Amino acid sequence: MDLAALVRSPRVLLALVALTVLWPAASASAQDGGGGSGAQAEEAGCAFTKAQAVEANGGPLGSAIWGRLCQVQDGKPTFPEGVAIVVRQGGDEVGRATTGADGVFVVALPGNGTYQVVLDPDTLPKGFALTDEDRATLDAVRVNLGDQQVTFRLGEDTRGKRDFSDYATTVAKGLRLGLILAVAAVGLSLVYGVTGLTNFAHAELVTFGAIVAYAINRAGVPFWITLPLAVAAGALAGTANDRLLWRPLRRRRMALLSMMVVSIGLSTALRNIFQIVFGPDGKRYTAASGQVERSFGPVRLTPNDLAIMGICVVVLVGMTLLLRRTRLGTAIRAVADNPDLASSSGIAVDRIITVVWALCGALAALGGILYGLSLNVKFDMGFLLLLSLFAAVVLGGLGNAYGAVLGAVVIGVVQETSGLLVDTAYKFVVALLVLILVLLVRPQGILGQRERFG
Template sequence: MDWLSVANAAINGIVIGMLLALPALAITLVFGIARFPNAATGDYMTLGAYTTVASQAFLGGSVVTSVFGAMSVTALVSLFFYFWVFRALAERSQVARLIASIGVAFAVRSTITFFAGQDQHVVDVPLVRAWNFGGIRLLPTDLYILTTALTALVIVFCIMHLTPTGRRMRAIADNAELAAASGIRSKRVMIFLWSLTGAFCGLGGALLGIKAVVVPELGWELLMPMFAGVILGGIGSPVGAVLGIVTFSIAQEVASLFAGPPYKIVFAFVILLCVLLLRPQGMFGRPMAAR
């Protein structure tokens, strides 16, 4: 096992981690503001990947146009389920909303399977030769994915910290009761939240579809690693969610060199458990006292 193999695995882990950071950030924002873990996040990603494939197949659009179409469709679906399901359950327990989100996930996946079947699909992208830097290989496609994901993350962090809507979102996340007493209208914030998280899941799914084969279980199989990355970074911390999922993805890819792809997630979860034993609140989470 040479260092070049480890370096290439780490680069692949960074690329995968950055595109998974988009839905991981969506999980964190929903948990911080709507107060429940959204298990439908993975299937929203799948919807984004399939929308990209369908857009190319039926409308003949470019990859960029198809990706924007995927973001729009997934944002609309996310809003639909917010108005139909999650708004009605806003006063229910976290467990009730979690179970409802699992139902939404099954509904989205079953609808995709009904129309698209179980066949494998791929996003049509130009074939390119990898750049080779002394044994370290980098695909131009991976660089485009990394740049797109990083740009989207910068935009959302700017929204969170530099706009009135972002300040309202952070106020509700810190203290919903105090935010309501201050006159902040949560309805508009929730509409923006579910639109933003849906668009991010769609973008993450479209980028993942460029790197992987598109199947109905694409996002569902990545749900546990995404939750693990969010926990590793610290629940409720957007920066922690991004760094946590990138760390988790690098650990997975490097572990696959030693144990093989089927066991890479086991080693990644071992790393997660070790970190949480030393720092239960995660890398960027705040200690919480219970009474």
């Protein structure tokens, strides 16, 4: 089934429409979840980081409890001056500070420990008020690493009051994630189609692309030139995967289950080698900084978001055309359908498989780079995405490339929007539960055909 036919299929269309419309509606009726107010306050400029605190302090913080009082008024951040913050330990006062014109306070401490932090409400200037009067005293603030940020929430409680724009934006972000997943998952699905391999090391192809792009980018090459270079490196890595490992194993006629275990070994090895080489911390592309959200109708997105989604759509359409309209695509589909038959009708199966691996490597790398652009680059980013990728591929129907795209978009949107419905900690869980439910009801996936037997 091709994408055009898919979109025309009323059942699928209905399901998608229902999903996108009903999901936010359902979550609107259960809007006790946290996060809304904080997010809005941060957008209005209330977010405060340690770097800012150091700057405001005019030097290192040392052992301290610090923070900034901030209240959103008419959509703008305002900062109360002269508010007293008292720190006590075991009833004894150990430190005190008042906020400056910038709302910042830094209370020096005798060292690590557990403290009580009190804001004196009487010192709040006119127009400022605590969101919750009972939260003027914070008991048991733990300081383990020298300094600790504390937050007192000011202003009217906007929690849970999400407007349509919030929902639309969340769905758009889900779509962004879904499209990235789709780009990364198509290769996984194609490789499964032509070789039957469930490749756990696909995750590392994703990470590889992102890391290579990071290395080139940090060497001073502009990000948008880096991107095609890293994708080419990904294609090379995919080819190397097949030539150096999988093709020899296929020649040995290794069982698929054994190959799956080999791919786990490869994944574990590569991921840890990445950690040794790249370091354990997350890093950001130069192009990822300085992004400001802009409104497009009800949706708020950054220019990067738009670029990411644009690239994904172009690549996915390109892939569809490649598979449907070119000789190569026909050959790939023939091999996926029946390798023996393809071979006997003169298709060089091994060569096609290598091409598919190259494509898989390139797409995985692209997915990794774009995911890295939307968040950050880390040695295990692909591994963390792997389950979503598998979920996408199974949801769409194992080995069905179009199914993988559809599955990925569904998983991406469900994963992001479920944060509106349940605690964000359970976000990922919802996506996986959807997967298990689909397997129960329709094991062949959304687009898969009933299994044939020969």
